[in-house]
Amino acid sequence: NAGVTQTPKFQVLKTGQSMTLQCAQDMNHNSMYWYRQDPGMGLRLIYYSASEGTTDKGEVPNGYNVSRLNKREFSLRLESAAPSQTSVYFCASSYDRDQPQHFGDGTRLSIL
Amino acid sequence: GQSLEQPSEVTAVEGAIVQINCTYQTSGFYGLSWYQQHDGGAPTFLSYNALDGLEETGRFSSFLSRSDSYGYLLLQELQMKDSASYFCAVETGNTGKLIFGQGTTLQVKP
Numbered sequence: 001n002a003g004v005t006q007t008p009k010f011q012v013l014k015t016g017q018s019m020t021l022q023c024a025q026d027m028n029h030n031s032m033y034w035y036r037q038d039p040g041m042g043l044r045l046i047y048y049s050a051s052e053g054t055t056d057k058g059e060v061p062n063g064y065n066v067s068r069l070n071k072r073e074f075s076l077r078l079e080s081a082a083p084s085q086t087s088v089y090f091c092a093s094s095y096d097r098d099q100p101q102h103f104g105d106g107t108r109l110s111i112l
Numbered sequence: 113g114q115s116l117e118q119p120s121e122v123t124a125v126e127g128a129i130v131q132i133n134c135t136y137q138t139s140g141f142y143g144l145s146w147y148q149q150h151d152g153g154a155p156t157f158l159s160y161n162a163l164d165g166l167e168e169t170g171r172f173s174s175f176l177s178r179s180d181s182y183g184y185l186l187l188q189e190l191q192m193k194d195s196a197s198y199f200c201a202v203e204t205g206n207t208g209k210l211i212f213g214q215g216t217t218l219q220v221k222p
Binding site: 004031033037040041042043044045048050056058059088090092094096097098099100101102103104105106 | 116142143145152153154155156157160162199201203206207208209210211212213214215
């Protein structure tokens, strides 16, 4: 019963390095989401994928790209990491747009 | 702009009842959700209101008034394990996109 699995759990990068955060779900969900959470803040949507083959921007998409590889997997890429991207990144999925979202345990990313 | 307002902190004693309010100003509204998060872990879904009124799930209830752009989460018979952060979130369009509030930290004391 894995649910939503994110890898890696922790990562430290240097400014300018690139990185892909992986997310996979085994619940046959159609929609997937990437959020970031900064200290003392709520979650902010970076990108989402309403269904396989589609992606769209959220509130804070600048500096990120995504790929919906198949129904199970949705990856987030930082092409040139910046210290402002230091955050905890959460992936989530839902069966459909108006269904509860299920979250992974997060990736804690530090950029020096 | 779009904004959700909720208190930053609430403290209550074990066994008591606590209400966490959420007011919102968004460009669209399809529904209001509540999520719980323990110590920076994975947020978990608690409830969803699309229509006015009260939804009850065990010790937790959630209320929505669309005309007032207002909702609340009611937690009854508080337990120590209810100490966590609680987020309201508005679904602003027919896409599942959620706008989250900044969260309310609930501390339950013995």
